[in-house]
Amino acid sequence: MSDSIIQSVKGKFILAVPGLPDPNFAETVTCICEHNETGALGIIINKLHPLLTGRELFEDIGIPHNDSVDKIKVHLGGPVQPNGIFVLHGPPFEWRDCLKITPDLGLSNSRDILQAVATQKGPELFIVLLGCAGWGPFQLDNELHENAWLSCDISEKIVFANDSGVKWEEAMMLIGDS
Numbered sequence: 001m002s003d004s005i006i007q008s009v010k011g012k013f014i015l016a017v018p019g020l021p022d023p024n025f026a027e028t029v030t031c032i033c034e035h036n037e038t039g040a041l042g043i044i045i046n047k048l049h050p051l052l053t054g055r056e057l058f059e060d061i062g063i064p065h066n067d068s069v070d071k072i073k074v075h076l077g078g079p080v081q082p083n084g085i086f087v088l089h090g091p092p093f094e095w096r097d098c099l100k101i102t103p104d105l106g107l108s109n110s111r112d113i114l115q116a117v118a119t120q121k122g123p124e125l126f127i128v129l130l131g132c133a134g135w136g137p138f139q140l141d142n143e144l145h146e147n148a149w150l151s152c153d154i155s156e157k158i159v160f161a162n163d164s165g166v167k168w169e170e171a172m173m174l175i176g177d178s
Helices: 054-060 067-071 111-118 139-145 164-172
Strands: 012-016 029-036 039-044 048-053 073-076 080-089 099-102 105-108 126-135 149-153
Touching (some): 029 164, 039 139, 054 067, 080 111, 126 139
Antiparallel strands (some): 012 149, 029 039, 048 073, 080 126
16 A cells, blocks of 8 residues: 555545444444544444433533433444544534534534533534544555445434434445445
8 A cells, every 4th residue: 555645535434344343343434534644533423322421421521511411412433532522513613623524514522512512502413422533644545445444425414313223324325326
């Protein structure tokens, strides 16, 4: 494999191929937030935290909240920085340290967006995640070259769907449309 990115997949989904043996990524849909010569950053969008609730999360980090946090599901964004809290969201994008992924999607992990989400003053569309997925320089490129992942265009409908259990199947149906 060469030392250059063949094609960036920033702003795309990568989907674990059926039968991928790594339990961190089996049947996952990962939104690629950044992909360049220094590596790649992604967020898994279809794994719910088995125990943690939105209320517990905001109480644990000491952010004042209202009862709206009871409706927030906490997702497992990946095995990297497992205590890092990320918000994958639609507009607005003026949060401190917001990484714009597509014209309609951003990733933030600053306190200002967490405070806004906790009191229903944040973006209308969002998911809260613990952890992220990361790849070193050219690591994701090599995995894509070895067909460990399938890729397709991002669908905000799938990102923000309430039923995480069907996101992988729905994203698989997008393969070939990209």
